[in-house]
Amino acid sequence: MISLFGYGKTTKAIAKKEKNCVIFDDKFKKESLDKFGNRLVPPKMFTTCMSKIQIPSPGFPPNHDLIKQADNLVSEYDFYKHKIPFSIWISGTNGKTTTTQMVEHLLANRKAISGGNIGEPLANLDPKKAIWILESSSFTLHYTKKATPNIYLLLPIKPDHLSWHGNFEKYEESKLNVLNRMKEGSIAVVPKKYENYLTHAKLIAYVNERDLALRFGINIDKIEFKPPFLLDAILAMSTDKILFNTINYKKINSFKTDEHKLEEFRDSCGRIWVNDTKGTNVDATIEAFKRYKDKKILSILGGDDKGVSLDPLFAMLKSLHVKIFAIGSNTDKLVNLSHKIGKEVKACYKLEKAMSLVQKEHSSQTIVLFSPAASSLDQFSSYVSRGELFKKLALNGS
Numbered sequence: 001m002i003s004l005f006g007y008g009k010t011t012k013a014i015a016k017k018e019k020n021c022v023i024f025d026d027k028f029k030k031e032s033l034d035k036f037g038n039r040l041v042p043p044k045m046f047t048t049c050m051s052k053i054q055i056p057s058p059g060f061p062p063n064h065d066l067i068k069q070a071d072n073l074v075s076e077y078d079f080y081k082h083k084i085p086f087s088i089w090i091s092g093t094n095g096k097t098t099t100t101q102m103v104e105h106l107l108a109n110r111k112a113i114s115g116g117n118i119g120e121p122l123a124n125l126d127p128k129k130a131i132w133i134l135e136s137s138s139f140t141l142h143y144t145k146k147a148t149p150n151i152y153l154l155l156p157i158k159p160d161h162l163s164w165h166g167n168f169e170k171y172e173e174s175k176l177n178v179l180n181r182m183k184e185g186s187i188a189v190v191p192k193k194y195e196n197y198l199t200h201a202k203l204i205a206y207v208n209e210r211d212l213a214l215r216f217g218i219n220i221d222k223i224e225f226k227p228p229f230l231l232d233a234i235l236a237m238s239t240d241k242i243l244f245n246t247i248n249y250k251k252i253n254s255f256k257t258d259e260h261k262l263e264e265f266r267d268s269c270g271r272i273w274v275n276d277t278k279g280t281n282v283d284a285t286i287e288a289f290k291r292y293k294d295k296k297i298l299s300i301l302g303g304d305d306k307g308v309s310l311d312p313l314f315a316m317l318k319s320l321h322v323k324i325f326a327i328g329s330n331t332d333k334l335v336n337l338s339h340k341i342g343k344e345v346k347a348c349y350k351l352e353k354a355m356s357l358v359q360k361e362h363s364s365q366t367i368v369l370f371s372p373a374a375s376s377l378d379q380f381s382s383y384v385s386r387g388e389l390f391k392k393l394a395l396n397g398s
Contacts (some may be wrong), residue, residue, distance in 0.1 A: 003050055005066045006057030007040070010076055013123035014055060022050055024066055048072075055079055058117070058139040061164060075143035076122050077134075083127040084147065088239060089116075091136045091175045092155025094284045095232045098257060099153060100135040102236035105255045106248060107131060116140065138165065142174040148181045151242065152188040152201065153235050158283035163307035189238060209234050216241045222249040228287040229257060260387040262288060265394075271362050273394045277387030279371035281306075282313045288371035289316060295367045296321045300354050300390075302328035303374030310334070313373055314341050323361070325354040329378040350379070351386070355393040368394070 002018055004011040007025040015021045021038040024046050032040045043066050054070040067073065077084075090100045097118050104114040115125045116134035125132060134149070138161055157172050165171040179188055182201035189212070190197070195205035206212035209231045213220040216238045225233045233252050240246045257263075263275040274292070279285045280303075289297070299322050310330075314337045317324075324345040326334035331349050338345035348354035362368055376386040 001051045003046065003054040003070075004057075005054060005064070005070075006060045008057040008059070010121045010123075011055065011057050013121040014076070014079070017123045053079070056143060058137055058143070059164075060139075062142065073143065075140060075145070075147075077136075077140060077144045077147040080122045081147040084122070085127060085130060085132055087132045087134060087149045088151045088153065089134050089136045089149035089178065090153045090155075090235075091138070091141060091178070092153075093158040093160050093281060094287065095155045095228060096135045096137075097278075098229060098261065099155065099232040099235050100133055101258070102232055102252065102255055103133050103153075103239050106236055106240045106251055107133070107243075110244070136178075138171055138174040141178060144178075146181070148178065148183065148186065150186050151239060152178055152182065152186070152190075153239065154188065154190045154194070155231065155235070156191050156283075158281065159308045160281040160283070161306055187242060189235065204238075212238060216247075218247055219249075224253045227290070228262075228284075260384060262291065263387075265391070267395055267397075269364075271364060271366075271368070273362075273368045273391075274370060275387050275390055275394075276369065276371035277376065277383045277390060279373060280375050280383060282308055282310060282373050285371040285373035286313055286316055288369060289313075289320060289322075292367050292369060293320055296365055298323055298325065298358050298362060298366050298368045300325045300327060300351070300358065300368070300370045301373055302326045302330055302334050303372045303376055303386075304328065304378040305330045305333070305374045310337055310373065314338070317341060317343060325358060327351050327354050327379075328372070328374055330374060351389055352393065355390070355397065359393075359397040 002021045004021050004023045007023050015038045016036050019036055023038055023040050024043045028040050028042045034040055046066055048071045053072045053074045055074050090096050100114050104112055111129050112131035112133055113129045114133040117137045118135045157175055159168050161171055179197050179199040182199050184200045186201040188201040189204045192205045192207050195203060210220055213234050218234055218237055223233050237252055260275055261278045265273055276288045279288050301324055318341040324338045324343055325348050326345055327348050331347050335345050335347050346357055358368055370390045376383045380386040
């Protein structure tokens with residue numbers, strides 16, 4: 001029998017496929033059954049004798065009592081290790097989703113599918129496909145001890161999820177421990193900082209987009225994406241080059257980025273709004289500001305910053321023409337930081353209040369940038385719902 005910790009997308013897929021599971025979640029106040037016959041049990045009833053293995057939802061915190069009590073904790077990746085075909089894992093702090101989607105786009109005619117942190121959990125992926133492309137979060141990698149990729153694409157690692165991991169070093173190591181297990185014949189494309197990391201994989205280290213493009217003979221001028229998507233595109237093209245010795249500019253340029261990531265749109269007055277609600281950490285927001293650094297910016301910041309220092313962001317903002325509208329649980333913190341660098345700031349707390357004020361100031365001479373540098377979960381169900389509200393308020397108010 002299997003014990004599952006948390007009742008999210010990943011564990012629901014496992015429960016449906018494996019059946020006869022015992023599922024523990026803080027939401028369960030009494031024992032019941034799900035529609036597949038799996039037991040739903042309050043965490044206080046857990047004992048190790050109830051199951052041979054325990055599988056946590058990827059985001060299940062390591063300091064939870066269930067994790068501390070578990071005697072055979074196994075990640076989703078390790079549990080399905082036997083069914084994973086040739087695999088490409090993609091991690092890093094920003095750009096994982098876009099890079100994963102771009103790789104799948106390029107390899108669409110190679111019987112490749114994507115999953116993991118986006119799309120389908122591993123339980124639902126087809127083992128008959130030739131290639132699995134797995135977006136791999138630090139949460140999943142933290143719990144993974146056995147499974148390994150054939151190719152590992154690692155984007156730069158910047159501070160994020162520090163309240164979950166404890167500190168940056170543990171967060172960073174969650175993404176690097178994959179290298180410890182990789183075998184001869186496997187390949188890891190990593191930032192130059194990790195070029196001397198001990199691993200049996202062949203390491204290909206890069207400094208930036210241009211350096212990586214040069215290493216793989218990719219003409220960067222033929223790629224239509226701008227930073228931060230440029231690095232994602234070159235990583236994806238590097239994979240195509242490694243596997244099939246192919247460089248397909250037409251194919252990569254036909255890729256369409258997702259909503260909610262540096263999504264520009266205009267209202268009926270022709271004013272420009274930028275929905276970057278997926279900018280949930282400092283590094284992502286810094287990249288967003290770089291794109292508009294020569295503009296007059298009305299910036300909406302805030303949410304749950306997950307214990308990460310915002311000092312690097314505000315050091316950058318000091319030189320920009322920006323006015324800040326602070327929302328979310330770290331509103332007061334943002335106000336104090338803004339005052340320290342001499343920037344005008346409005347304490348709004350709620351997105352609705354910020355948008356009401358922004359609507360009065362926005363003109364053809366300004367850019368409204370909604371890149372919060374924080375998680376949405378203090379006030380929203382997801383970054384998507386946060387972004388949808390931003391777009392609704394932007395368009396309805398024009």
